[in-house]
Amino acid sequence: MSLGTAGARAARTADPAEPGGDAALAAAVALPPRAERAERAEAAADRLRTAAVDAVAVTWVDNAGITRVKAVPVGGLVHTAEWGIGTAPCFDVFLADDASTTSPIIGGPTGDLRLYPDLDRLVPLAAQPGWAWAPGDRHTQAGGPHPGCQRLFARRTEAAAAARGLSLKAGIEVEWVVALDGPPQEAPRYPTHGPAYGMHRLTDLSDYLRDVLRALDHQGLDVLQIHPEYSPGQFEVSVAPEGPVGAADTSVLVRHTIRAVSARHGLRVSFAPVVEPGAVGNGGHLHLSLWRDGRNLGHGGPGPHGLTAEAEGFLAGVLDALPALLVLGCSSPAGYLRLVPQHWAGAYQCWGLENREAALRLVTGSTGERAAAANAEVKCFDASANPYLAVGGVIAAGLAGLERRGTLPPEFTGDPAAAEPGTVPRLPQGPAEAIAAYERSAVLREALGEPLYQAVLAVRRAEAEQYASAGPEQLVAATRWRY
Template structure:
């Protein structure tokens, strides 16, 4: 039986009773930037049925917000409607009256827009579910909290403390409490929070959900972290590499797969307990990883993080509990936890809907076609010399070429979306052409603040 339609009048009354008076409706463009339109709660029904206007040109924005003139969408024609998904509506900041919901873009006649990223993820998720496949996914997000030094040439940490240190937690205890409170108030389920390795760096692990839920949760979590940081008078940076001498920020993706309820990443005789089907889907992800890379690492600066020996997993390899392989299998353990995969290379410049949609298509391919799986890598791949696995593309231009050659991703995303993404990747390459590392890092130091501080 289909779910009963939302009672929009009752929902509006409930929101008003909770003190929520404004709804921010967001979507994520090709550059990985979250864009938004705001409506009063009184316009809730119209936002869900008709939507609010948004020009298709928004996907021609580069990561600095400039419209690339060579992009296929760099034209003034047309209009779309951003339709709020009220099933995913939640509080953004109840104390100031703000609610949030993700949106899907449609044509004005209500038909789907082929270039919409969230709709693509939703479509590919439904295809897997139709075939008896269930994917659970969740993101880890890393960020640094700081203030700019003179001339914005550095990120100055605002709290002392060592890697993973309780000293940093205690120094920033009010901040940590505010992050937890914001997540709880928004109904955002999370698993753990801790100081990370880098100076002024933290990590938040989100609870798993369906792929669409996982992507929505990441978008919401980034908004909450950004808001809490500003309330303290600080800035947060999700940049993959804010400073040359600092570690980078990742946005690791975890996922598990079941077919008709049976887990595919455990219970078999393969390495780490992989079943035959699990080994094939892992083999598919490994084979297509170069083409997936520009969706996981969306900006030229992403590839400054992917360096050998930096725990960023820049090799086309997999391992069992190996944090220097791009695909890390976490086997089922005596603690009762189910097996899952971690995509280590992803960072927070990615559009999570596109990344998850492409991963779903690659998983489906691995279960429809038998893919060989090489032996897992032990130790640091960078130290294996001639026996080292292939290096993943070392720059966005090379990764974009692999994406462009991928018939799998072209078919899964559709010609409109695939071609538009190629335009955006090439626009980012042109933007950074000729830059040295200092210029590149400075240009994206305060991501997601588009254009810098």
């Protein structure tokens, strides 16, 4: 099977009955047998009752980057695992403010889907006693994969990499601003005014941050670091890398946990790209590394800074696709207020070793641990993104670059903003530019499949039109507390 064929199949809903259909890709998105699901759910429900859990929240993330939820009592978990929970397909064309649009394939009031919890990720919520959480996959009433399901899209692209003998490790940094509670229209009032990255902030909110760490640990997440960030009231937490779909799941769980801990402390949080106009915003940086047979392909090769040819080709594909990938990784129009030079946001379409102004930052790690630590960071993404679309889109772009044996252009080692004008291309500076790049991308269109591609496009166009006349203050106020 050629890389191109695998990439195309990864984007579409595979049908195991289709002549020539790829069984591995079909298996990646297929439901296990109903009896198996019921047996596992029954055992899981017993464990949850022992842990004094009464209900399970099952989430999915829509194309506007909003996490939606259906919940069931623990007593209904077995039935839910067998038959799913009803969800309307129109959520695929919801906007961040709960308005809706339509697309040529998905939209309108007609139809229904079934939301199935992934029992492998089922976990009691440490900051919400009596509750558990699981991410969900959406299927049709007949049991087939819903072609608009973003999580199944990410699973298909991960399976396409596996079909080539490749695996990926990924992690998504979570940045947030914490504020005193207040009415929805109110700008943030901060519980700490310490300096950027300062110990002052950690001291002011040490009990709160300790409870965030405890909750994440109780939920089985391996926290690498937590620290104050640049903007007022801003913090960041990083967790250990895992598979791409797992990393997207974890980013949803981390944000949900931070929000729950904050509520218990009488605080509220924003993961929005920009919380105050002109300030450094919240990123959702994606780290990833490519592996084959247990070897990190970002280390020990003949390419730049030890990249193997496969890793270089993969990253060349990602770099080339970044203007279009912003539609998936920077979904809110407010994200372009964050994506500006000299804010470490990655506003330029270039790459460089440890260059925090480059959209694609190569990280080799310390001498002695590079074989395990070498990775690349996509810095231009933010937390308005649906993380499943972000990781799936990057994998699809990377596999396309690998197929065409791409090579990276010369790296940029300084501040791109200080270069001669026109030397380093800027990434799109607004939704219209990113949408145009997305519409030109045959790779993403084929990877997403027509239903999901069109639904994403419809949402981006609708939100771009919705805020076309809004100034920075209006745009930030409209999106600040939606994420």
